[in-house]
Amino acid sequence: MIDPYLPLRLIHILSATLLFGTGLGTAHFMWRANRSGDVAAIARTARHVVTADWLFVAIPGVVQFASGAALVEVAGYRWNEGWILLALGLFFLAFACWLPVVGLQMRMRNMAEAARDRGEALPAAYARLARAWFLLGWPAFAAMIGIYVLMVFRP
Numbered sequence: 001m002i003d004p005y006l007p008l009r010l011i012h013i014l015s016a017t018l019l020f021g022t023g024l025g026t027a028h029f030m031w032r033a034n035r036s037g038d039v040a041a042i043a044r045t046a047r048h049v050v051t052a053d054w055l056f057v058a059i060p061g062v063v064q065f066a067s068g069a070a071l072v073e074v075a076g077y078r079w080n081e082g083w084i085l086l087a088l089g090l091f092f093l094a095f096a097c098w099l100p101v102v103g104l105q106m107r108m109r110n111m112a113e114a115a116r117d118r119g120e121a122l123p124a125a126y127a128r129l130a131r132a133w134f135l136l137g138w139p140a141f142a143a144m145i146g147i148y149v150l151m152v153f154r155p
Helices: 005-036 039-075 082-118 124-153
Strands: none
Touching: 005 039, 005 124, 039 082, 082 124
């Protein structure tokens, strides 16, 4: 019988990579599109970013949580170990930031597509949503870095 630890660890590492890499990549492209001021580019980018976040952040996020929980059990860690509790707290902080970010992205996409279709500039409300989107990204990014540190060093 194959020891389940190594396949679980591989799944955990791959899902973490996909989750973090996609999150960082989509944030970069959305930020760059917003800075361009090109309504058509913003609409197109926002559409792709929303899709990518659902496919390559949400799904790996679920896999990340499930594989992490399985690793705790298989490796014999205790759920009350400080680094595990802190990693869980950071994971839920990142999720608490990501969830409204996706909602903001969908609203931003809809605004940008409507402005593009009407041949108008983006409404002022778009800038407010983009600012909130940008600010919510920082604690999520910091939380993910913290999780990586905890997973590597397990203090």
